[in-house]
Amino acid sequence: MAKPLYYFNGDQTKANLDFPHLGFDYTRCPYRFEAVYEFGVWRVRGLLEDNQLHLPEGSQCVHYGQQLFEGMKVQTGADGKIYAFRPRDNARRINEGARYLCGAEIPEELFIRGVEEVTLANLPFVPPHGSGAALYVRPFWLGVDDNVGVKPARNYIFRIYVTPVGPYFPGGFGPDQGKSFMVSKYDRAAPHGTGHVKAGGNYAGSFLPTLEARSEGFAGAIFMDPAEHKNIEEIGAANFLGFKNDTLVTVDSPSILRSITRVSLLEIAEKVYGWKTEERLINLDELDDFDAAACCGTAAVLTWIKGITDPKSGRSWEFPYDERWVKLYDQLTGIQTAKVDDPFGWRYEIK
Numbered sequence: 129m130a131k132p133l134y135y136f137n138g139d140q141t142k143a144n145l146d147f148p149h150l151g152f153d154y155t156r157c158p159y160r161f162e163a164v165y166e167f168g169v170w171r172v173r174g175l176l177e178d179n180q181l182h183l184p185e186g187s188q189c190v191h192y193g194q195q196l197f198e199g200m201k202v203q204t205g206a207d208g209k210i211y212a213f214r215p216r217d218n219a220r221r222i223n224e225g226a227r228y229l230c231g232a233e234i235p236e237e238l239f240i241r242g243v244e245e246v247t248l249a250n251l252p253f254v255p256p257h258g259s260g261a262a263l264y265v266r267p268f269w270l271g272v273d274d275n276v277g278v279k280p281a282r283n284y285i286f287r288i289y290v291t292p293v294g295p296y297f298p299g300g301f302g303p304d305q306g307k308s309f310m311v312s313k314y315d316r317a318a319p320h321g322t323g324h325v326k327a328g329g330n331y332a333g334s335f336l337p338t339l340e341a342r343s344e345g346f347a348g349a350i351f352m353d354p355a356e357h358k359n360i361e362e363i364g365a366a367n368f369l370g371f372k373n374d375t376l377v378t379v380d381s382p383s384i385l386r387s388i389t390r391v392s393l394l395e396i397a398e399k400v401y402g403w404k405t406e407e408r409l410i411n412l413d414e415l416d417d418f419d420a421a422a423c424c425g426t427a428a429v430l431t432w433i434k435g436i437t438d439p440k441s442g443r444s445w446e447f448p449y450d451e452r453w454v455k456l457y458d459q460l461t462g463i464q465t466a467k468v469d470d471p472f473g474w475r476y477e478i479k
């Protein structure tokens with residue numbers, strides 16, 4: 129069971145943090161949620177104060193990358209309530225990963241209970257409405273065992289920590305906030321490998337490409353399809369979107385992560401605005417015919433792209449600020465923070 133919580137000023141008191149100026153950085157919050165899988169059953173350890181992990185040295189997560197994580201945001205709505213956004217989709221995605229990495233799936237109700245408990249336990253760290261910040265929720269899953277062979281673990285740790293964060297790309301969403309990206313010569317995932325699941329190993333391999341892009345003055349790297357390097361895959365921890373004539377086009381590929389933000393934006397585009405949408409391969413050269421570009425994800429929200437450069441071909445593309453991104457951004461963030469109705473049932477009320 130949850131430990132008693134000791135915030136003497138009442139649970140609505142906010143932590144003494146400069147919420148409007150937070151970066152996308154880690155702040156240690158008082159509580160994390162943990163469950164362990166042993167002898168074939170999940171057991172809830174509940175809320176812990178210790179932010180350290182204690183693992184067997186032979187653990188598969190340490191040696192063989194049997195590890196998964198998720199990321200979502202909890203926000204204070206305009207109505208003062210605390211909301212998560214589509215947390216069951218994150219639960220389903222981590223379990224798709226657990227099946228692929230041959231480990232124990234997390235019961236959806238356990239996942240949701242963890243998100244709720246850890247949020248409520250750290251309530252003073254949930255940024256106030258209008259601060260531009262959010263409580264980033266980071267569930268993760270580790271294969272742990274006394275082990276040496278290359279085989280799946282018998283035991284698992286499921287932990288969720290939270291941390292208040294500001295925007296991933298600082299500066300908000302305005303005409304002067306477009307970002308430029310560089311096409312990378314590296315791949316983040318193999319053509320039919322782990323790219324579609326949120327396994328930690330996919331991300332270590334993106335450090336170098338991202339650092340190289342940043343050292344050239346770009347906001348990040350664009351990955352191309354790993355088989356032929358012809359089609360756009362995704363951008364760091366965000367999916368790609370673009371407008372070609374009147375159609376919102378996004379990428380369909382087995383080696384990208386299916387962004388929950390992207391599928392939400394597609395649904396908003398179709399059902400709220402009546403726009404045409406497509407999910408398909410996007411050849412890099414097809415950018416000639418695109419009149420707007422953007423990337424999206426939990427961290428990036430929706431960020432418009434003003435430039436893409438491909439050092440290999442020497443080609444570059446420029447895109448204008450487009451009002452259609454503003455419409456999508458306002459609707460998505462409006463639903464997340466209860467500023468507009470949620471016809472899709474995506475808001476998940478925690479308190």
Ligand SMILES: Cc1ncc(COP(=O)(O)O)c(C=O)c1O
Binds near residue numbers: 386388424
């Ligand atoms: C590789 C990658 N692509 C895309 C995304 C965006 O996905 P979502 O919108 O579900 O956060 C993420 C973040 O989770 C990611 O890590």
